[in-house]
Amino acid sequence: MQNFSVGDVSAVLWTPDVSATPPLIFVGHGGGQHKQHPAVLHRAERFVAAGFAVVSADVPNHGDRTPDERLNQIAETVRTVEDLARFQALAAEQTVPEWQAVVDDVQARIGAGPVGYWGVSLGCGLGIPFVAADSRVRAAVFGLAGAVANAEVAARITVPVEFLIQWDDEWIPREQSLALFEALGSADKTLHANPGKHADRIPEHELDSQVRFFTRHLIPAESR
Amino acid sequence: MQNFSVGDVSAVLWTPDVSATPPLIFVGHGGGQHKQHPAVLHRAERFVAAGFAVVSADVPNHGDRTPDERLNQIAETVRTVEDLARFQALAAEQTVPEWQAVVDDVQARIGAGPVGYWGVSLGCGLGIPFVAADSRVRAAVFGLAGAVANAEVAARITVPVEFLIQWDDEWIPREQSLALFEALGSADKTLHANPGKHADRIPEHELDSQVRFFTRHLIPAESR
Numbered sequence: 489m490q491n492f493s494v495g496d497v498s499a500v501l502w503t504p505d506v507s508a509t510p511p512l513i514f515v516g517h518g519g520g521q522h523k524q525h526p527a528v529l530h531r532a533e534r535f536v537a538a539g540f541a542v543v544s545a546d547v548p549n550h551g552d553r554t555p556d557e558r559l560n561q562i563a564e565t566v567r568t569v570e571d572l573a574r575f576q577a578l579a580a581e582q583t584v585p586e587w588q589a590v591v592d593d594v595q596a597r598i599g600a601g602p603v604g605y606w607g608v609s610l611g612c613g614l615g616i617p618f619v620a621a622d623s624r625v626r627a628a629v630f631g632l633a634g635a636v637a638n639a640e641v642a643a644r645i646t647v648p649v650e651f652l653i654q655w656d657d658e659w660i661p662r663e664q665s666l667a668l669f670e671a672l673g674s675a676d677k678t679l680h681a682n683p684g685k686h687a688d689r690i691p692e693h694e695l696d697s698q699v700r701f702f703t704r705h706l707i708p709a710e711s712r
Numbered sequence: 713m714q715n716f717s718v719g720d721v722s723a724v725l726w727t728p729d730v731s732a733t734p735p736l737i738f739v740g741h742g743g744g745q746h747k748q749h750p751a752v753l754h755r756a757e758r759f760v761a762a763g764f765a766v767v768s769a770d771v772p773n774h775g776d777r778t779p780d781e782r783l784n785q786i787a788e789t790v791r792t793v794e795d796l797a798r799f800q801a802l803a804a805e806q807t808v809p810e811w812q813a814v815v816d817d818v819q820a821r822i823g824a825g826p827v828g829y830w831g832v833s834l835g836c837g838l839g840i841p842f843v844a845a846d847s848r849v850r851a852a853v854f855g856l857a858g859a860v861a862n863a864e865v866a867a868r869i870t871v872p873v874e875f876l877i878q879w880d881d882e883w884i885p886r887e888q889s890l891a892l893f894e895a896l897g898s899a900d901k902t903l904h905a906n907p908g909k910h911a912d913r914i915p916e917h918e919l920d921s922q923v924r925f926f927t928r929h930l931i932p933a934e935s936r
Binding site: 653655666669670675676677678679680681682683691693696697700701704 | 877879890893894899900901902903904905906907915917920921924925928
């Protein structure tokens with residue numbers, strides 16, 4: 489595990505033992521989490537064991553980032569799901585170039601293999617603009633987010649997507665989640681819904697499925 | 713492969729080479745198909761290769777069954793999805809005891825291991841009453857069917873379910889599909905939706921997922 493920074497952005501990289509230029513998965517953390525939150529670590533371990541490098545970066549006002557008073561003030565006004573969507577769109581204007589710089593930096597270190605993206609909730613709200621903007625990303629896991637802010641951006645995404653819904657999400661209305669899945673431009677997209685509220689544990693078989701999803705799309709058949 | 717009959721019901725059994733008492737998967741075929749339709753064979757091959765025995769039986773008026781004029785006459789009146797639901801409920805009054813007798817017969821041949829059920833479209837319409845009625849069934853794959861006829865029966869099902877939706881199904885309204893998933897009484901249920909119309913090919917990764925689903929629920933961890 490290697491901590492590093494790109495400009496103001498604190499990030500962490502895990503690499504597998506074997507592959508010379510491993511495919512890279514960027515894991516976007518959830519709201520209130522950070523780049524080494526247990527939920528990120530758990531996924532990073534599984535992805536690294538399957539032969540992927542994994543990078544995660546602190547979102548502004550999370551983890552080791554210097555507090556951003558302007559974003560903090562806006563964050564305090566968030567009351568509704570529409571407010572949250574507007575806030576995430578604003579934050580994405582900052583995180584998209586930050587994450588692209590992080591991927592540049594990582595590819596300079598380990599080589600420029602194919603890239604995948606994993607992010608739910610805040611990680612989906614910020615991840616959709618990132619995946620739409622960066623053609624290095626070839627496959628993405630999204631979910632636990634609605635269509636309010638990101639439907640138009642999602643329509644520009646064409647890479648394979650696995651999309652998660654918590655069926656009893658008390659924060660994201662179910663029809664909003666379904667609408668975001670519907671909006672994705674990808675021909676190859678699969679919706680996985682499981683019972684549970686927004687922060688309830690996603691079943692472990694979904695992580696198994698995600699490992700296979702990224703393997704299918706980021707690792708050439710002859711190298712699996 | 714072994715063809716056999718139980719009363720009027722023509723059936724076929726595939727068994728794996730290894731296991732003494734393998735878990736059994738009952739595959740219900742779709743409307744207009746039969747027990748050895750290529751879609752059934754394809755799944756049977758995969759399940760047998762994973763260590764399962766597989767049985768399939770001709771639904772009345774399909775495959776080798778003697779034509780049933782009464783059912784034929786009712787089938788000809790089917791115009792709407794509500795008609796179809798009524799027709800399937802009527803057919804299930806016949807198929808539930810038939811399939812239970814088929815499972816009795818198979819268990820007398822190969823031993824009484826745990827049972828799984830796989831069926832979409834007609835195979836879901838008839839499968840939900842079967843799984844609700846037979847406590848030997850421990851896990852089920854359903855889908856491509858709506859809540860009109862089967863919501864109340866589905867609520868009595870408590871075994872793990874993997875549920876398929878074709879996102880662009882022109883025959884089953886999407887909200888009907890979602891409502892049937894919602895109605896299932898199972899605490900452990902997962903919805904998998906993929907782009908495509910009713911009869912379009914379901915992505916092969918779903919069959920991979922179903923092999924793992926049945927393995928998880930029907931094969932003890934120490935035997936996998």
